[in-house]
Amino acid sequence: MMMSDIESQGGVLPSLRLECACDLAAVRTASLQVRDFLVARGLAEDVVAALELALVEAANNAVEHSTEEERALPIRIDATVGSKEVELRICDRTAGFDWPEQAELPDDDCESGRGLFLIQSLVDRASYLRGKGENCLVLAKACQVAPQAALAQSGNEPALQAQLIDLENMLDGMTEELSYSYETLTSIFRYSAQLASSQDLGSFADRLLRDALVHLEADCAVLRLFDSERKVLHAQRSEPAVTLADVRFEDTVSREAEAARTRQDVWFDQAHPLASDDALRAAGDLQLGICHPLALNEQLLGTLTLARTASDTPFRAAQINLLHTFADFLAIQIANERFLEERMQTQVMRRELDIAAGIQRSLLPTKIPSASPFSIAICCESARDVGGDFLDVIPVDDTGVLFVIADVMGKGIPAALLAAILRSVVRSLPQKFSNPALLLSAVNRILYDDFSRVDMFATALVAYLDRPGRRLLAASAGHCPLLIAQPGRAEIQRIEASGPPLGVLPEVGYFAEMAPLDRGARALLYTDGVTELANPEGAMFTEEGLSKWFSARRHAGHNAASLKGQLAEELARFQRGQTPRDDQTFILLTHDTP
């Protein structure tokens, strides 16, 4: 590199001339020489830094536009410090390029193309003189101090002056940074206190939006909450208050939806304005703004948008940091409120299940009729999610007993209420107790309207025990079969007698099956909660498992109460500590020989 410091001794302006090779590394070295020269002239650091960068961009531009041959020729740099401005001249020997009137920034994702924009932004005047075989770029920038005055003083005064200006600039920067840090800190303390004391998202959000407007020097703030069921961003609040339409999550026009989908800040400004049909247009004539996604633990909660109508000056980095802090607090508060809502819903559901369980308990027969020489035992264990199982045992005259076991589709209060209705209807038809088929047809006819209106149905099995005749007459509306074990036979007798469930068809003719009971016979009526009981591996108890268990106990010696205890133990052993998901309901009938 050739360097000739033609700094004047008096009268002539101080200047520096350099020649550097046409490559990027040499340009950088030359720019550091120019920097030292400008610093020694007492120029402020921000002016020096701007000129240094503009010079590097200009000279790099020349290098990048040169051919192999042109690269052999040096670049000449002149720096002149005047009383009001500094002038840099960068002369190269390349073919040159077209100098734009107003350089534009490329897209944010573009990795190049910012050089000319930087040059034009960093200096007050830039002119490009394109000649044959030589081009000269002249850059001028006003100085903050009069270098002449600084030079006039003796010794180290210029350097001291420069240091002083640097310190002042640094102080200005720190003051701005500090004031934002202070705002951020006080906001954090205030919001922390509010988070602890209030559970009202509305007033918290109002306060926060107003604060955000002040600190970000914005004119419009919009908070949207994400409704994950409807897949829309619902306009929750805005400052100033305006009515804003919901935005679909998949909306390709809306910047807010884009921020929600990408989970990244999305900007709009004059270069990238809002689309004419963007929902944000209803908030006013927005010149510039930022849409920030609100999320907590990967879960999208909404968006927060801050915008300016009165100016198109971009937000500063410190303001964006502050926006992110505000958004984090808002996200916590939204998540808190959603958690509380969910807890309340769980409580309501718990209460509903308690009521349903109460109804179900009230349906159980309070007293089991004596039916010697038969004995009867019942079991109705409610699962955690109360279902619609119910059973009834009704004495008929002096000679018979009617057994009813049913499973109303569904769970909770609706199923429990329909079970209660079913019980009342059955009990209102005593003249049909000894004829299960006619009883089921009548019950179905009465209940059909109620059941079909709420789109529900029930399966039921009705069995009439004729004690003197020692036989069972059974009819079923789509229910699990009645199982009968006789002491002399290994196989279990299944009485299916199946017609459609109650509430499916308005008119159904059911038929009954008769089963004689040997001495010592036993019968089992149950709901599918027993056979569909699952063990920890997910395997079910099944009807086969139940039949096997029942067959092993066909011999005399167990009355109904003892068998009930054994079946309950068997089921508990099978599920190995799991809580059953469905009710366990069954009736055991045994003929007890002396």
Place this chain on the structure above:
Amino acid sequence: MNLNTSSETLQITGLKELSGAAATSVRDQIKNALEPKHHNLDVDLSETTFVDSSGLGALISLHKALRARGGQLRLINPSTTCQQLFELTRLHRTFEIVKR
């Protein structure tokens, strides 16, 4: 320039300048050092005194590389001059700038 790994983050410190031809080489060195386990990239700019448009290009290229793997590029403690450069080129909207 120093490269360190802290759990899922590749940390770059001691970067004096990010300009001209050096910017491209820094970019390539960092990209080569990125391993599948690196989810984030922290570039400490506290000692960086000079960044030009080539330096910005290198940062954008790294930002895109991190975004492609679902992670994030964070710029730690840039000087006031660097910060002003990001604001001037509106890249402070793209970059996550962290002050510690």
